Amino acid sequence: MSFNIVIDDAVVEAEHLFLPYGTPIIVPGRDISMMAHLADALIIRSRTQINAQLLQENPRIRFIGSTVVGLDHVDEAACQRHGVTFYSAQGCNARSVAEYVMSQIVHYATQQERDFKSLTLAIIGVGHVGKALAQLATALEIKLLLNDPFRADLETDFTHTTLNRCLQEADIISLHTPLTTTGQYPTYHLIHQDNINEIKANALFINAARGDIVDEKALLSRPDLTLITDCWHNEPDINESLLATSRLATPHIAGHAWDAKYRGGTMARDALAHWLGVNPPQSRFVKGGSAKCSEIYLPSPPLVASWGEGLTAQQELARLLQDAYNFAQDDSILRNAPQAQRAYTFEAYRRNYPLRREWTQQSIQSERLLAQTIHWASALGFII
Numbered sequence: 001m002s003f004n005i006v007i008d009d010a011v012v013e014a015e016h017l018f019l020p021y022g023t024p025i026i027v028p029g030r031d032i033s034m035m036a037h038l039a040d041a042l043i044i045r046s047r048t049q050i051n052a053q054l055l056q057e058n059p060r061i062r063f064i065g066s067t068v069v070g071l072d073h074v075d076e077a078a079c080q081r082h083g084v085t086f087y088s089a090q091g092c093n094a095r096s097v098a099e100y101v102m103s104q105i106v107h108y109a110t111q112q113e114r115d116f117k118s119l120t121l122a123i124i125g126v127g128h129v130g131k132a133l134a135q136l137a138t139a140l141e142i143k144l145l146l147n148d149p150f151r152a153d154l155e156t157d158f159t160h161t162t163l164n165r166c167l168q169e170a171d172i173i174s175l176h177t178p179l180t181t182t183g184q185y186p187t188y189h190l191i192h193q194d195n196i197n198e199i200k201a202n203a204l205f206i207n208a209a210r211g212d213i214v215d216e217k218a219l220l221s222r223p224d225l226t227l228i229t230d231c232w233h234n235e236p237d238i239n240e241s242l243l244a245t246s247r248l249a250t251p252h253i254a255g256h257a258w259d260a261k262y263r264g265g266t267m268a269r270d271a272l273a274h275w276l277g278v279n280p281p282q283s284r285f286v287k288g289g290s291a292k293c294s295e296i297y298l299p300s301p302p303l304v305a306s307w308g309e310g311l312t313a314q315q316e317l318a319r320l321l322q323d324a325y326n327f328a329q330d331d332s333i334l335r336n337a338p339q340a341q342r343a344y345t346f347e348a349y350r351r352n353y354p355l356r357r358e359w360t361q362q363s364i365q366s367e368r369l370l371a372q373t374i375h376w377a378s379a380l381g382f383i384i
Contacts, residue, residue, distance in 0.1 A: 005272075006032055006039040008048060010351050011067050012261040017269045018043065020281060028351060036061060043268055046070050046252075047347075050086075052078040063275050065268030067261070069093060069128065070210065072179045087271035091128035092264035093255030095358050097208050098132035100254035101174050102380070103321045104228045105137070108172070108204045110318040116140040122170035124163065124190070125177030125209065126151060133174060139379035145170055149185045163190070167198035172206070179210035193218040199225060207231050208254040216242050230254045236346035243335065243342075250330040251346040259358040313372035320364065320377060325356045 003022030007014045008029040018024045027035050029047030033054055036042065041063040044050070050064060055078055066074060066088045079086040109116055119142045123130045126148040134144055145161040152160035166173065177187040189212065196218040199205065204226045207214055211232040216239050219227065229246040230253065232238040243249045266280075273280040311319070322328075330349070337345035360381040366374050378384050 003040045004038050005041045005043060006035050007043040008032060008045045008067070010045050010047075010261070010353075011043055011265045011268075012258060013265060014043070017265050018272070021269075021272055021276060021278075030347070041065070041272060043067065043265075043272075044073075045264075046073050048073065050074040050079065052081070055079065055082040055084060063087075063272055065089075065271055067092065067264030067268045068255070070178065072210065085275055087268060087275075089264040089267035092267055093257070093260035094128035094132040095360070096257035096260035096356075097129045097176070097254040098136050099257070099359055100230065100327065101133055101206055101208055101228075102136045102140075103325070103327060104206060104248060105142070105172055105174075105204065106140075106314075106318050106321055108226060110314050114171075116142050116314070119143065119171045120145060120169055121172045121174065122147060122161070122166035124148075124166060124173065124175045125187075126158075127176065127178075129209075130176040133176065136380055140376060142172075164195065164198055167191075167195060168200070170203065171200065172204040173199065174206040175209040175213050177209055177213055179212055187213050189213070189215045191215065191218065193221070196222055202226065204228065211235060220245060236343040238342065238346065240339065240342075248327060248331050249334055250327060251334050251349050253330055253350060253353055256350070256353045257356045257358045259361060311370075313370045313376070316369055316373040317376050320369075320373065320382075324359060324362055324382075329354070 004025055005018050005022045006025045006027065007018060009026050010029060014026050015024050022040065025035060025038060029045050032042060032044060032048045036054060036058040037060070039058065039061050042048070042061060043065045045066070046068045050073065052075060055061060061084055063085045064074070064079065064087070069088065069090050069092060071088060074086060076086055105121065109119060121137050121142050122145040123133055124147045126134065126146050130148065134146065137144060145166045146159055147161050147163055147166045148158070149160065151158045177190065179188060180186050181188045191213065192215045199222065201224050206228040208230040211234070216233050220241055223245065227246040228248045229242055230250045232242070232252070235252060270280045333349050334342070334345060363383040364377055366384050374384060
């Protein structure tokens, strides 16, 4: 009997990554449960729900690898009870999400004509993504407030700021906690009707974590806030009022850079290889043409060149980040879909997301840029 690996079709280069270990069966994430009876291993993203019933009905499954960082779609206790090894690619998309958030912060600062140094950013949840975001914000000399009670309990040198103080003092609030409903610090509706009014008027509020960290009804009671919404309650059947209110509304794609998805796939591939007791092969990248099993087609990063007569350095940086990847196109696809087709569009666009490369893979044509712009771009990771 062959070793079957059922894989979410959103996993980048899935066949090339997993063919050495068995027979890849590639299907949409929401259909994996219907194919689970064929699987010895599952390679999933966030759209596949792993619960006790699925594991009980499909005892052939022995390994599950998740190529995303969220854990709320997997019952880890059930995996343990059924003897299933579970692996999650923690940190794989941290850079991608941090870049999404920084793009919105730079746009907001430029639109508001605020100097970066005058801004205070509260990062709620300082794990992989929160730390990556803090590094990028520090590169622009944005002041930080860090909120993470778990780290505060474990690390004596972690500078923790209470949630209420973050909400009261920050010009920008960005959420990066996991979604939990139990434990000492549950995050379900962490932002709710009782604390939403603590947020400054006209603050920028970004949710690129999980939809249910925020009570959306409470959020809609603050029409003065500038909302960036990537994560939603009850995806893909999203809140139409929140869509209309958000300055930028995207279909849970903050972590969807090609590099992040490929990184998550390779991390799950390596975990499967180690579980099987073999060493993963070294993939060889090729720039184009037909790729062999051991080769990965590497998309060419764009050459970014943004300038304009009379622009300030901050305006140049904002334009540069937009040229690196314009998230407005993601918003447009979702927002302009007929309401009856919104959920379908949400899912289809995630599965067929356009090529986006992380900033560390993009080069800048810098001859005509201001020196300050070049300094900032280099600090954010662009290749100069």
